[in-house]
Amino acid sequence: MNHPSNKRIRKRSTHFAVALTTVAFALIASSLMVSNGALAAIAPKQVKGYIWDSAGRPADGTDVTINILRQSDSSIRATMSETVGASGYYSVSFDPDEWDIGDTIQVIATYESAQQPPVSVVATSVPYQWANVTFLFEIPEFGSYLGLLLAGGAIGAVGIAVVAMKRRR
Structure with a gap:
């Protein structure tokens, strides 16, 4: 029945539920803000x-x-x-x-x-x-500066040998 005291009880329980929900959300939000961020x-x-x-x-x-x-x-x-x-x-x-x-x-x-x-x-x-x-520098294509020098020296030695062989003929 629609007795006035029943309306007051329903109104109070509705206010209580809204207040409880608001407090719960506030607690959750504050715990997220206080978190140190490490997940x-x-x-x-x-x-x-x-x-x-x-x-x-x-x-x-x-x-x-x-x-x-x-x-x-x-x-x-x-x-x-x-x-x-x-x-x-x-x-x-x-x-x-x-x-x-x-x-x-x-x-x-x-x-x-x-x-x-x-x-x-x-x-x-x-x-x-x-x-x-x-890298801020260019890496030689032969793998290292020593490798570059050895490869260059080997190519030079082969070139000198070829020129020397052609002169002997």
């Missing part, structure tokens, strides 16, 4: 990229070290190394316990003794991230 990873993270010299050629034989740095204190959480092949491509995979969203992925490329400044990207929730490195 645990739930899947492996693949880090891949290309290493080039300043001329845009793949840097074959470059050693690549990939570090995962903690967001909280920048200490190394995990590290992997690889040597790139003729394409200049590298790819490594970190397990979920080796990285978190918000960590820094640091890629260090070293060709012979020359090291490029680290390239850093922030780890996101996507399963893979790219980090390409371009």
